[in-house]
Amino acid sequence: MHAPDQKNCEHPGCDLAGEFRAPRSRQQLRDYVWFCLDHVRAYNARWNYYADMDEDAVEEDRRGTAYWHRPTWPLNGGRPPQGIRDPFGFFETEEDEKVRQNSELPDSPYTQALAIMELTPPVTPDAIKRRYKELVKQHHPDANGGDKQAEERLKAINQAYATLTQSNGP
Numbered sequence: 001m002h003a004p005d006q007k008n009c010e011h012p013g014c015d016l017a018g019e020f021r022a023p024r025s026r027q028q029l030r031d032y033v034w035f036c037l038d039h040v041r042a043y044n045a046r047w048n049y050y051a052d053m054d055e056d057a058v059e060e061d062r063r064g065t066a067y068w069h070r071p072t073w074p075l076n077g078g079r080p081p082q083g084i085r086d087p088f089g090f091f092e093t094e095e096d097e098k099v100r101q102n103s104e105l106p107d108s109p110y111t112q113a114l115a116i117m118e119l120t121p122p123v124t125p126d127a128i129k130r131r132y133k134e135l136v137k138q139h140h141p142d143a144n145g146g147d148k149q150a151e152e153r154l155k156a157i158n159q160a161y162a163t164l165t166q167s168n169g170p
């Protein structure tokens, strides 16, 4: 028996509680399907989030160099089960989601990239480009006496810029 508002796992034939969410598609990152743990793992394994990224972007993303500006990003908390990457909060419960929404943390690579670039939607490609040039100038290590942190920020900015220019939107 589940609580009345409890979703069931959407995997055909599975009647466990759907406690774990996954984005329905890359174009619908805000539209979720709900699974039990085993089925969200299977779904997650099939999800090829990196299909459109080049090698460098993938590596940057894996190293998590875009940590700047998101001190409480959920990935820094408990690791998802069995070391599976959890870029979209697959392993969050609905409670976690409520908490996170209340604190208005960026929760997709796109919104996260916007936050890094200190942009608020809606943004135009021109606005992104303009902001990027400003930030590069501002955070370039040469302008900061070779400061290591400036270098890290610049990396995060480059990654955010790539995310925003390669993305179709949130």
Ligand SMILES: [Zn+2]
Pocket (backbone or CB within 6 Å): 009, 010, 011, 014, 015, 016, 035, 036, 037, 038, 039
């Ligand atoms: Zn299931």
